[in-house]
Amino acid sequence: MSKTVNLTIDDKQVSAQEGEMLLWVALENxxxxxxxxxxxxxxxxxACRLCFVEVEGKKAPVTSCTQPVYENMVVHTRSERVDELVKKGFELIMSNHHLDCKNCPGNKNCELQKIAKARKLPLKPKKLIQQVNEELPIDDSMDKIVYDPRKCVLCGKCITACKENGNGILNFAHRGIDRVITTFGNISLKEAGCLDCGACAEVCPVGARSIKE
Ligand code: SF4
Ligand code: SF4
Ligand code: FES
Known part of the structure; x- marks a missing residue:
């Protein structure tokens, strides 16, 4: 049976079940x-390397999604080191992102916009070298779902959602800046047997997989 532990996050006293991941404990509070x-x-x-925090007693910042909580843990979600890591990680993601919020189905319901606002980071950093592969085709083969790989942040959530609820047709392909989420054989969603269930769009944190209007 798990036991309740008490910890401090940014001077706030909170309690949680021992072993819960710090990210969820923070968000729930x-x-x-x-x-x-x-x-x-x-x-x-x-994968995203954005959820860094400082934990007292640890030499380097840790990712809060992999850090279990424990009794008397003291956490700081902001510090010079954490802010710098988040800034760098965010810039890297945005360098590979087709930024077009006005015409994006994710507009106003997008984790990138939320992070930018919360951390006062520009969505389009001034010195950014854009590496978006504009050639990547939009997959519009289904009635309900549409996929724009140029907006994908490679979080992998749609792969899990498709395995759990759909036909398990999505996976990572290629490496480095060519990395992309696609179907086996890089065929359209329709050809790959997509069920059009919408589970992928539901978990997508940005406007890459969405339900057509
Ligand atoms: S995914 Fe988010 S940041 Fe990117 S274009 Fe769409 S709304 Fe803008
Ligand atoms: S959930 Fe969205 S952003 Fe994440 S890997 Fe899938 S398409 Fe890309
Ligand atoms: S690395 Fe923790 S949420 Fe992505």
């Missing part, structure tokens, strides 16, 4: 930590 890839109740794989 209205303390915002940037995050893109974590899914509650699933094993975290820490």
């Amino acid at each position: 209205d303390i915002y930590i940037p995050h893109l890839c974590a899914m509650k109740d699933y094993t975290p794989y820490a």
Whole structure:
């Protein structure tokens, strides 16, 4: 049986079940930590590198989605080191992002916009070298779902959602800046047997997978 532990996050006393991941404990207590890839109740794989915090007693910042809470833990969600790591990680993501909020289905319901606002970071940093592959085609083969890979932040959530609720047709392909989420054989969603269930769009934190208007 798990036991209740008490900890401090940004001077706020909170309690949680021992072993819970710090990210969820913070969010449940209205303390915002940037995050893109974590899914509650699933094993975290820490891909986005945005949820860093400082834990007293630890030499380096840790990712809060992989950090279990414990009794008397003291956490700081902001520090010079944390802010710098989040800024760098965010810039990296935005360098590979087709930014067009006005015409995006994710507009006003987008984790990138939320992170930018919370951390006062520009969505389009001045010195950014854009590396978006504008050639990547939009997959509009389904009646309900549409996928724009140029807006994908590679969080991997749609892969999990498709495995759990759909036909398990999505996965990562390629490496480095060519990395993309696609179907086996890089065929359209329709050809791959997509069920059009919408589970992928539901978990997508940005406007990459969405339900058509
Ligand atoms: S995914 Fe978010 S940041 Fe990107 S274009 Fe859409 S609304 Fe803007
Ligand atoms: S399509 Fe959306 S949910 Fe899937 S990896 Fe890209 S950003 Fe994440
Ligand atoms: S939410 Fe922790 S690394 Fe993405």
